Amino acid sequence: MKVGENIYAVDGICTHEYSDLSMSFMNGGIVTCPLHLSQFDLKTGEALSLPATESLKSYSVTIQGTSVFVEMD
Ligand code: FES
Numbered sequence: 001m002k003v004g005e006n007i008y009a010v011d012g013i014c015t016h017e018y019s020d021l022s023m024s025f026m027n028g029g030i031v032t033c034p035l036h037l038s039q040f041d042l043k044t045g046e047a048l049s050l051p052a053t054e055s056l057k058s059y060s061v062t063i064q065g066t067s068v069f070v071e072m073d
Contacts, residue, residue: 001026001031001042003026003028003029003042003043006043007063007068008042008043008058008061009058009059009060009070010031010040010042010045010056010058010059011045011056014035014036014038014056015047015052015053015056016033016035016036016052016053016054019033019034019036020034021040021056029042030042030048033052036052037049038050038051038052040055043058044058045057045058059071059072059073
């Protein structure tokens, strides 16, 4: 996800229950789950509010020219 000039990559499924975060609300660097409204920091994946307590997995992103590379484990 792009925030300003930066691109971040996190898991797309909420850690609370199964909810697709591609349907989420984004405000700055914060993504809000559409189901129960937990918020996550897009930079780190950290869960910022209940009911989610587990962070999203975040991935290293490298930009080379017009290409974006995401390092998956
Ligand atoms: S499924 Fe995301 S907060 Fe509950």
